[in-house]
Amino acid sequence: MDPHTMLALLQAARYHADPVALDNPRIRWVMNLRWYKKVRKAAQTMIRDVTDEEVEEWEPSSKDSLFGIKIHVTEKESFPRLSCAYGSS
Numbered sequence: 001m002d003p004h005t006m007l008a009l010l011q012a013a014r015y016h017a018d019p020v021a022l023d024n025p026r027i028r029w030v031m032n033l034r035w036y037k038k039v040r041k042a043a044q045t046m047i048r049d050v051t052d053e054e055v056e057e058w059e060p061s062s063k064d065s066l067f068g069i070k071i072h073v074t075e076k077e078s079f080p081r082l083s084c085a086y087g088s089s
Contacts, residue, residue, distance in 0.1 A: 024084050035078065036060055
């Protein structure tokens with residue numbers, strides 16, 4: 001999937017999310033590490049070229065966000081999805 005299509009689909013998911021959920025400070029993008037790297041690469045390639053070596057070195061950070069929403073990386077196989085996190089924010 002090309003970067004423009006991937007980001008457009010994720011933006012559509014955000015746009016169609018319940019506005020009340022989007023206002024919840026615990027809302028997160030949830031995805032596994034493989035998808036995290038794909039999404040981050042798609043976002044980064046919009047502003048600069050990204051090498052495969054860079055992508056391999058990327059590790060999730062608590063500061064990572066997509067469209068202003070924090071990203072939570074899990075070990076489970078998971079496509080990116082919006083979810084309200086429970087527990088600590």
